[in-house]
Amino acid sequence: MTAPTTVRRAPLAALALAAALALTGCGELRASDATAGATPGASARSPSPTAPGASPYVEPGAGDGAPHHNENNAYRRPGEMSPEHARDAEREASRIRPVLRRLWKQRTWDPASVKAALLRLGYEEERVGADGTRLGGTLTVTEMLSRYDDGRRVTPEGARIALRVHDDACVTAFVQPSNTDATANGPYPETGCFAPPVGH
Numbered sequence: 001m002t003a004p005t006t007v008r009r010a011p012l013a014a015l016a017l018a019a020a021l022a023l024t025g026c027g028e029l030r031a032s033d034a035t036a037g038a039t040p041g042a043s044a045r046s047p048s049p050t051a052p053g054a055s056p057y058v059e060p061g062a063g064d065g066a067p068h069h070n071e072n073n074a075y076r077r078p079g080e081m082s083p084e085h086a087r088d089a090e091r092e093a094s095r096i097r098p099v100l101r102r103l104w105k106q107r108t109w110d111p112a113s114v115k116a117a118l119l120r121l122g123y124e125e126e127r128v129g130a131d132g133t134r135l136g137g138t139l140t141v142t143e144m145l146s147r148y149d150d151g152r153r154v155t156p157e158g159a160r161i162a163l164r165v166h167d168d169a170c171v172t173a174f175v176q177p178s179n180t181d182a183t184a185n186g187p188y189p190e191t192g193c194f195a196p197p198v199g200h
Contacts, residue, residue, distance in 0.1 A: 081186045085169035089184035092163055093171045095121060100161075100173060100180040109175040114159040115141035123163065138164045144176060145197050162193035 081089065099117050103109060118139055119125065126137040140162045146155040158176030165171060165184075170193035173182035187193055 081166075081169045081184070085166040086184060089165045089169040089171055092165050093173070093182040093184050096161070096163065096171060096173055096182045097180075100175045100182060104175050104180040107177075109158045109177065109180075111141050111143050111159040114161065114175055115139070118161065118163075126162075126164065134164075140193070142194075144174070160194060164193055 096118065099121065100114075103114060103117060108114070115125070118141065123139040124137040126140045127135040129135050142160050144156045144158045144160055146153050148154075156176060158174060161171070161173040161175075161182070163171040163173070164187075168186055170185055170187050171182055172185055172193055172195060174180060185193075185195075188196055190196055
């Protein structure tokens with residue numbers, strides 16, 4: 001009869017202890033030679049938060065503080081205008097504002113009437129080819145952007161105006177029942193002179 005096999009518990013216990021020691025180091029930041037001697041737990045890469053509880057993942061100037069805010073909203077930022085072209089665009093905005101104010105006081109904000117009034121200033125309606133190529137003209141007047149209201153899509157009263165002054169300079173304007181305005185801005189990456197709608 002053979003002797004019963006004895007289980008060697010000591011080597012298994014040593015192996016378990018070694019694994020436990022190795023795992024306790026997981027997740028710890030190790031100081032590099034450049035940061036040796038720094039305060040324990042401090043990281044050379046992480047800036048101190050601006051407010052208690054601030055997320056380390058927020059981009060500088062990120063509006064509402066959401067991660068990737070700037071990246072996700074790049075399409076909503078107008079392009080840069082040269083100083084000379086910015087002055088030209090502001091000059092055209094100054095020509096358009098009094099016309100829009102007059103129309104607003106008359107309670108006339110339908111796109112056809114607004115376009116007719118602005119064409120009398122000497123602008124030419126912008127023409128675009130089927131492939132999106134601009135064929136001439138500088139003025140575009142459309143209805144307001146539609147939106148959801150009480151579960152259905154509605155188009156508010158009013159007109160949106162875009163005037164291309166230069167390739168890098170526009171006037172974006174509107175007239176609607178509540179108010180009117182015209183501003184000089186650079187074109188948007190995806191929508192030209194018109195500001196893109198919220199959401200992508």
